[in-house]
Amino acid sequence: MKKVLFILLVVSLVLIISGCGSNKKAAKPDGNQVYRPGWWSEQKEADYVCTYGQSANLSENASITAARSIAMSDAAQYVQTNVESMMKFYLEEAGVVDPQLLSLTSNVIKNSAKAQFSGAIVGKIETRRVDEGNGPRFKTWIQMKIPKEQVDKTVLSNIRNEEALYNQFKASQSFQELEEQMKKH
Numbered sequence: 001m002k003k004v005l006f007i008l009l010v011v012s013l014v015l016i017i018s019g020c021g022s023n024k025k026a027a028k029p030d031g032n033q034v035y036r037p038g039w040w041s042e043q044k045e046a047d048y049v050c051t052y053g054q055s056a057n058l059s060e061n062a063s064i065t066a067a068r069s070i071a072m073s074d075a076a077q078y079v080q081t082n083v084e085s086m087m088k089f090y091l092e093e094a095g096v097v098d099p100q101l102l103s104l105t106s107n108v109i110k111n112s113a114k115a116q117f118s119g120a121i122v123g124k125i126e127t128r129r130v131d132e133g134n135g136p137r138f139k140t141w142i143q144m145k146i147p148k149e150q151v152d153k154t155v156l157s158n159i160r161n162e163e164a165l166y167n168q169f170k171a172s173q174s175f176q177e178l179e180e181q182m183k184k185h
Helices: 003-019 062-095 100-112 148-161 163-170 171-185
Strands: 047-059 121-132 135-149
Touching: 047 062, 047 121, 047 148, 062 121, 062 135, 135 148
Parallel strands: none
Antiparallel strands: 047 135, 121 135
8 A cells, every 4th residue: 555655646746747747838929029139238437327209200310300399208217217226315314304495396396398509429330221111201209318416416417506405405515415426327
C-alpha cells in the first residue's frame, strides 16, 4: 500500500513539474510596429530638456509647424511637472499649510508652464511623404531642445514675482535648497 502511494506521489510530482516547466513562447502583439526615428526620445544633453512632437498633414510646412507645437506643449507639461515637484518639496520641507500660499504656488506653476522658452531650438527633424488611407501626407518628427537654465530662470522669476510666496521662501532654508537643486538640473 505504501509503495502504491509513493508511486502515485512521484508520478504526481513529475506531472506537476513538467507542466510548470513547459517552454511556452511569449505571444507577440498584433499589428505592425509604428515607425519612430532612431533619435526619438533621446535625452543625451545635460544642458537641455528635449521634447518631441509628430504630425501628419497635407502640407509639409503645416506638418512641421504642428509637430513643433506639440513638442513645445510637451515642454510646458515638463515644466509644470518639474515645478509641481519642486513646490511639493518646498511645502513638505517648510511644513506650510497656508491656503494663500498654496494658491500662490499654483499660480507660479501655471505661469511657468505657460512661459515662452527663449533659446528653444530644433534639435533634429525628419519629414517623410507617407501614403495613408486618405491619400499622401507629410509626416514630421521633431526634437525641440529647451535650455534647462531658461526653465530654471523662468521658475525662479515667477516665484520672485509672487511677493508673499517669495518672502516665505526667503525665510526658509528650503529656498536655498530649491535654488541649489535647480542649479544641479
